[in-house]
Amino acid sequence: MASISLSFSSSLINNTSFPSTNLRPHHPKPSTFIHCAFAPPPPKTTTTTSSSSSSVAKKKHWKQGEFPGFSETSIYGTSKRKTPLKNVKKKLDRKNNAKAWANTVTETLSELIQKKQWLQALQVFEMLREQPFYQPKEGTYMKLLVLLGKSGEPHRARQLFEEMVEEGLEPTSELYTALLAAYCRKNQIDEAFSILNQMKTLPHCQPDVFTYSTLIKPCVDACQFELVESLYEEMAERLITPNTVTQNIVLNGYGKAGKFDQMEKVLSGMLESRTCKPDVWTMNTILSVFGNKGQLDMMEKWYEKFRNFGIEPETRTFNILIGAYGKKRMYDKMSSVMEYMRKLQFPWTTSTYNNVIEAFADAGDAKHMEYTFDQMRAEGMKADTKTFCCLINGYANAGLFNKVISSAQLAGKFEIPENASFYNAVISACAKANDLMEMERVFTRMKDKQCQPNSTTYSIMVEAYRKEGMNDKIYDLEQEMMADVHKSDDAVEIDSMVDID
Numbered sequence: 001m002a003s004i005s006l007s008f009s010s011s012l013i014n015n016t017s018f019p020s021t022n023l024r025p026h027h028p029k030p031s032t033f034i035h036c037a038f039a040p041p042p043p044k045t046t047t048t049t050s051s052s053s054s055s056v057a058k059k060k061h062w063k064q065g066e067f068p069g070f071s072e073t074s075i076y077g078t079s080k081r082k083t084p085l086k087n088v089k090k091k092l093d094r095k096n097n098a099k100a101w102a103n104t105v106t107e108t109l110s111e112l113i114q115k116k117q118w119l120q121a122l123q124v125f126e127m128l129r130e131q132p133f134y135q136p137k138e139g140t141y142m143k144l145l146v147l148l149g150k151s152g153e154p155h156r157a158r159q160l161f162e163e164m165v166e167e168g169l170e171p172t173s174e175l176y177t178a179l180l181a182a183y184c185r186k187n188q189i190d191e192a193f194s195i196l197n198q199m200k201t202l203p204h205c206q207p208d209v210f211t212y213s214t215l216i217k218p219c220v221d222a223c224q225f226e227l228v229e230s231l232y233e234e235m236a237e238r239l240i241t242p243n244t245v246t247q248n249i250v251l252n253g254y255g256k257a258g259k260f261d262q263m264e265k266v267l268s269g270m271l272e273s274r275t276c277k278p279d280v281w282t283m284n285t286i287l288s289v290f291g292n293k294g295q296l297d298m299m300e301k302w303y304e305k306f307r308n309f310g311i312e313p314e315t316r317t318f319n320i321l322i323g324a325y326g327k328k329r330m331y332d333k334m335s336s337v338m339e340y341m342r343k344l345q346f347p348w349t350t351s352t353y354n355n356v357i358e359a360f361a362d363a364g365d366a367k368h369m370e371y372t373f374d375q376m377r378a379e380g381m382k383a384d385t386k387t388f389c390c391l392i393n394g395y396a397n398a399g400l401f402n403k404v405i406s407s408a409q410l411a412g413k414f415e416i417p418e419n420a421s422f423y424n425a426v427i428s429a430c431a432k433a434n435d436l437m438e439m440e441r442v443f444t445r446m447k448d449k450q451c452q453p454n455s456t457t458y459s460i461m462v463e464a465y466r467k468e469g470m471n472d473k474i475y476d477l478e479q480e481m482m483a484d485v486h487k488s489d490d491a492v493e494i495d496s497m498v499d500i501d
Contacts, residue, residue: 105124105127105128105131106128108124109121109124109125109128109140112124113143113144113147116147116150116151118144118147118148118151118153118156121144121147122144122156122160125140125144136164136167136168136169138169138172138175141160141161141164141169141175142174142175142178144160145157145160145161145175145178145179145182146178146181148160148182149178149179149181149182149185150185152185152186153182154179154182154183154185154186154188154191157178157179157182158179158182161175161179170204171202171205172204172205173199173204173205173206173207173208173211174210176195176198176199176205176207176211177207177208177210177211177214179195180192180195180196180199180211180214180215181214183195184214184215184217184218185218187218187221187222189215189218189219189222189224189227192215192218193215196211196215199211206238207238207240208240209235209240209241209242209243209246212231212234212235212240212242212246213242213243213245213246213249215231216228216231216246216249216250217249219231220249220250220252220253220254221253223253223257225253225254225257225259225262228250228253241275241276242276243275243276244270244276244277244278244279244281244282245281247266247269247270247276247278247282248279248281248282248285250266251263251266251267251282251285251286251289252285252288252289254266255285255286255288255289255290255293256289256292258293263286263289267282267286270282271309278306278309278311279311280311280312280313280314280317282306282311283302283303283306283311283313283317284314284316284317284320286302286306287299287302287303287317287320287321287324288320290302290324291320291321291323291324291327292324294324294327294328296324296325296328296330299321299324303321314346315341315346315347315349315351315352316351318337318338318340318341318346318352319349319351319352319355321333321337322334322337322338322352322355322356323355323358323359325337325359326355326356326358326359326360326362327358327359327362329359329362329363331359334356334359338352338356348379348381349381350376350381350382350383350384350387353372353373353375353376353381353387354384354386354387354390356372357369357372357373357376357387357390357391357394358386358390358393360372360394361390361391361393361394361397362393362394362397363397364394364397364398364399365394365398366394366395366398366400366403369390369391369394373387373391383414383416384416385411385416385417385418385419385421385422386421387416388407388408388410388411388416388422388425389421389422389425391407392404392407392408392422392425392426392429393425393428393429395407395429396425396428396429396432396433397432399433401429401432401433401435404426404429404433408426418449418451419451420446420451420452420453420454420456420457423442423443423445423446423451423453423457424454424456424457424460426442427439427442427443427446427457427460427461428460430442430464431460431461431463431464434468436464436465436468436470439461439464443457443461452484453481453484458477458478458481461477462474462477462478465477
């Protein structure tokens with residue numbers, strides 16, 4: 001293999017640092033209460049002459065500790081009894097403490113939503129709802145619905161939506177769209193269409209272009225293009241014009257399905273449209289489609305076309321080009337794009353380094369892969385799960401199983417999230433090393449960590465067992481896979497019937 005010379009000179013790169021985010025909960029300082037002292041006005045002094053002193057009776061001055069039964073001013077109503085200062089202070093303290101507590105809970109809820117900790121967020125929200133000062137707000141429900149949708153909890157989103165209606169908040173098309181999106185993220189298309197039909201019966205919750213765009217995406221991902229066409233027809237009947245986001249979603253779907261004729265038809269329509277012009281996301285979508293298909297000539301052709309249309313590339317555009325060239329081991333062009341990024345002062349990102357690491361990993365070039373990773377850390381780039389997946393795959397392809405273990409340990413030290421892709425990379429490395437015992441241990445750890453195995457996990461293990469002729473293991477694995485499917489179906493059915501704490 002020819003020697004690859006990539007320049008990672010830090011002096012030519014924008015020194016962009018990505019400081020690690022502090023995920024510790026924020027504890028606001030307790031509010032400082034300033035108490036005002038309300039002093040009674042000074043007593044009025046009267047000067048009496050000797051002539052009048054005999055006619056006016058002297059007022060008795062009560063000694064300290066004595067209590068007068070009444071006073072002259074109280075008889076004639078010229079002065080009301082003052083509220084004790086101690087009670088005023090207590091009321092102010094209680095009021096200020098209540099405000100401080102409410103602000104603290106609200107801030108905690110916002111932080112949990114930001115950190116995508118949906119279960120804790122629901123618990124804090126439930127505590128907030130029990131307070132006497134609580135007032136339901138549409139914005140809070142919108143944030144929670146979006147969070148539950150992104151967290152793959154559509155049934156909890158439905159439950160929250162119904163609680164919102166019970167509290168007296170009127171649903172809007174935006175809230176319905178957020179609920180619909182939750183089902184779309186789980187590819188539960190029938191439920192999503194049910195929500196769409198419900199929206200169409202409500203005068204103030206009619207679906208808009210964002211609703212249809214959200215529903216089109218899972219249809220495209222499932223290659224159910226007949227549903228996409230029916231939704232387009234429905235939009236036309238309602239005089240709803242698809243926007244650029246809608247068209248980009250469909251373009252991506254046609255491209256992944258290899259329907260290039262339909263893709264170019266949609267793209268031509270965008271170029272002729274006055275309201276739905278292609279943008280840099282359109283450019284990235286088309287380049288990514290051809291890059292992933294290995295059709296680099298078409299990728300370069302469309303790159304020039306988009307530039308002629310006046311669309312300027314961004315960092316993600318260059319990362320797509322680097323990834324495509326790397327998969328084809330066209331290291332010269334990959335290096336040229338990286339140099340071009342530096343020339344235009346585009347910073348190299350984690351994705352940039354990941355694409356380069358992946359290129360060397362696929363080739364089993366551990367030397368250049370390690371060099372790139374070291375430079376990535378030297379430049380202050382924060383590694384992510386994909387970084388370590390590529391490292392593990394690269395060491396496995398190079399036959400360096402001991403470095404697979406060290407990479408997995410380093411990922412734990414860096415607190416890298418261990419998702420299904422991460423475990424699949426380690427399981428695949430174990431299978432390549434014919435260490436089936438270690439493979440099974442990793443598989444057990446994956447389930448212990450509540451990381452659900454997917455079809456890739458099972459296919460890797462089945463193939464490893466098949467090479468060794470371990471048909472009994474294959475049978476057990478298939479039974480476990482079927483049990484997981486049934487368990488998932490039962491959970492969905494139960495979740496839709498009862499409330500879940």
